[in-house]
Amino acid sequence: MGAQESSRQKPLSDTPGTAPPHQEYHSFPIHPNLSHTLCCLEKSPTLCLTQYTKGDLTVPQFHVNVEMMSICCMICSSNTFVPLKNCLRFISSNFLYLQSLLSKSTLLCSSSKPCLSQRFLRLSTAFDPVPSVNVNPFTPETVCRNSEHHKRKSQRSDDDENDRPAVSAHMLSCYESEFLELGCIGVGEFGSVYRCVKRLDGCMYAIKRSRRPIAGSANEQLALKEVYAHAVLGHHPHVVRYYSAWAEDDHMIIQNEYCDGGSLHDAITEKGEQGEFLSIPELRDLLLQVSMGLKYIHSSGLVHLDIKPSNIFICRRPSLSACGEGESEDDESPSSGVVYKIGDLGHVTSNSSPQVEEGDSRFLAYEVLREDYTHLPKADIFALGLTVLLAAGAPPLSQNGDDWHSLRQGELPSLPQELPAPFKDFLKMLLDPDPTTRPSANALCRHDVLRKERAGKLAAQLRKELNVEKFRTAMLERELKEARRAATSPQQSSQPGSLPRAGRIEACGGSLWRKLVGRSAARSMSFGFPGY
Numbered sequence: 001m002g003a004q005e006s007s008r009q010k011p012l013s014d015t016p017g018t019a020p021p022h023q024e025y026h027s028f029p030i031h032p033n034l035s036h037t038l039c040c041l042e043k044s045p046t047l048c049l050t051q052y053t054k055g056d057l058t059v060p061q062f063h064v065n066v067e068m069m070s071i072c073c074m075i076c077s078s079n080t081f082v083p084l085k086n087c088l089r090f091i092s093s094n095f096l097y098l099q100s101l102l103s104k105s106t107l108l109c110s111s112s113k114p115c116l117s118q119r120f121l122r123l124s125t126a127f128d129p130v131p132s133v134n135v136n137p138f139t140p141e142t143v144c145r146n147s148e149h150h151k152r153k154s155q156r157s158d159d160d161e162n163d164r165p166a167v168s169a170h171m172l173s174c175y176e177s178e179f180l181e182l183g184c185i186g187v188g189e190f191g192s193v194y195r196c197v198k199r200l201d202g203c204m205y206a207i208k209r210s211r212r213p214i215a216g217s218a219n220e221q222l223a224l225k226e227v228y229a230h231a232v233l234g235h236h237p238h239v240v241r242y243y244s245a246w247a248e249d250d251h252m253i254i255q256n257e258y259c260d261g262g263s264l265h266d267a268i269t270e271k272g273e274q275g276e277f278l279s280i281p282e283l284r285d286l287l288l289q290v291s292m293g294l295k296y297i298h299s300s301g302l303v304h305l306d307i308k309p310s311n312i313f314i315c316r317r318p319s320l321s322a323c324g325e326g327e328s329e330d331d332e333s334p335s336s337g338v339v340y341k342i343g344d345l346g347h348v349t350s351n352s353s354p355q356v357e358e359g360d361s362r363f364l365a366y367e368v369l370r371e372d373y374t375h376l377p378k379a380d381i382f383a384l385g386l387t388v389l390l391a392a393g394a395p396p397l398s399q400n401g402d403d404w405h406s407l408r409q410g411e412l413p414s415l416p417q418e419l420p421a422p423f424k425d426f427l428k429m430l431l432d433p434d435p436t437t438r439p440s441a442n443a444l445c446r447h448d449v450l451r452k453e454r455a456g457k458l459a460a461q462l463r464k465e466l467n468v469e470k471f472r473t474a475m476l477e478r479e480l481k482e483a484r485r486a487a488t489s490p491q492q493s494s495q496p497g498s499l500p501r502a503g504r505i506e507a508c509g510g511s512l513w514r515k516l517v518g519r520s521a522a523r524s525m526s527f528g529f530p531g532y
């Protein structure tokens with residue numbers, strides 16, 4: 001049997017990672033240099049290695065199976081383990097050469113029998129127009145690898161080109177067929193955002209569409225950053241939830257959770273028009289909730305770098321994601337009745353190997369402007385401090401000039417409301433010119449200035465509940481007394497409309513029992529609160 005025929009044998013279908021059964025493979029000898037190249041590739045992580053048997057020929061195979069594409073690369077008579085990224089890069093950069101080998105091999109192989117000593121490279125015939133797969137720079141593995149190779153990579157500009165992620169036509173879906181657009185809810189620097197209902201599930205989503213074509217542009221990088229960050233972050237009650245992303249007509253489309261309260265910027269503007277601003281408890285609540293979101297982002301090794309009112313979204317109606325998955329241990333139900341969520345992850349970067357795209361200059365920390373990236377999470381804290389100032393009624397921020405500098409020297413602008421001294425000092429700490437003095441998001445979440453407010457609200461709520469319970473208990477005690485009296489006076493049982501004795505006692509005692517025993521631990525604890 002010729003090599004051409006043997007190469008069409010399908011790999012063992014039940015082996016994990018086995019190539020898709022519909023694929024066919026051509027085989028041809030590897031050029032010595034190519035073989036050398038393969039051997040020089042890094043040794044981990046390994047691709048799936050399976051066995052391919054045909055007659056007395058047993059060869060190891062490598063498969064690269066990726067969603068939305070399927071490139072199968074089988075290296076015969078070789079023990080080289082090839083990392084996925086390198087394998088794909090190798091195939092794409094040697095594509096023309098491999099193609100020419102492929103056509104030559106058709107002639108060669110039809111007349112020669114394969115033997116174990118001969119080296120073969122088999123490529124899927126379907127790989128010609130297959131897109132590469134992007135490498136998410138924010139996954140823990142990539143972050144780890146990137147930080148190891150950070151310095152080396154920055155010196156290899158030709159590699160950067162190969163690393164450049166892309167959005168290709170193979171990632172297409174159909175916005176119009178899957179969504180019903182209800183209206184535009186926002187326009188930003190990067191794109192427009194639409195409120196849409198997904199036809200299939202009937203739920204509302206915010207769909208962000210890049211304004212300009214993205215292929216090869218800086219926008220493409222921004223768009224991909226946003227998608228990578230969302231995908232890595234998963235679900236958290238104080239981060240806008242991500243559902244999907246795809247490219248359509250060379251525009252990036254991102255499907256996110258719809259926040260029915262719009263942005264904090266909209267809320268501040270609306271209040272400002274009526275001469276109002278957020279109250280102190282509301283400011284504390286805003287600060288605490290956004291800190292929780294930041295704590296989550298920072299603990300994932302990422303920084304947001306574009307915290308500002310127009311990138312903080314409000315959910316008035318608690319969504320499933322707001323009270324379900326991803327809830328952090330220090331999270332509690334919001335005291336203000338709204339949930340704040342951090343969105344627009346277009347500037348997110350990794351804290352350990354940052355690639356900084358400066359966000360809005362009005363919110364930019366001075367050290368970031370000086371390209372000192374050693375305390376990036378604290379730049380988010382600085383921007384959060386300014387966000388809270390704006391919500392407290394501060395005048396619009398400058399993009400540069402004296403006002404810009406004085407804010408970065410720790411001077412607060414004048415506000416239309418008097419802030420309590422501890423809260424003012426607290427805000428000053430967030431805006432401290434020295435990033436190391438600013439508290440971390442984690443410290444903010446635990447800070448007394450923010451927690452006391454919640455504790456106060458909780459106490460007031462518990463006091464209310466306690467009063468209700470006291471009233472109920474008094475009613476039930478009276479009912480119980482009556483029931484006991486009825487049990488000891490037999491005449492009453494014959495009265496029309498009254499329950500039989502035992503039944504009545506059970507009705508009263510049962511309801512009392514259920515109410516008392518069925519009480520939650522929190523409620524019974526509330527009886528133990530001193531001073532109520």
Ligand SMILES: Nc1ncnc2c1ncn2[C@@H]1O[C@H](COP(=O)(O)OP(=O)(O)OP(=O)(O)O)[C@@H](O)[C@H]1O
Pocket residue numbers: 185186187188189190191192193206208240256257258259260262263266310311313343344346
């Ligand atoms: N999930 C959402 N729910 C509700 N409104 C949203 C949502 N996402 C975006 N918006 C609205 O669209 C506006 C622009 O969104 P976003 O900030 O994501 O876009 P952008 O182009 O990246 O903006 P920027 O100018 O900050 O770069 C927001 O300020 C907000 O009003």
Ligand SMILES: [Mg+2]
Pocket residue numbers: 188189310311344
């Ligand atoms: Mg934005």
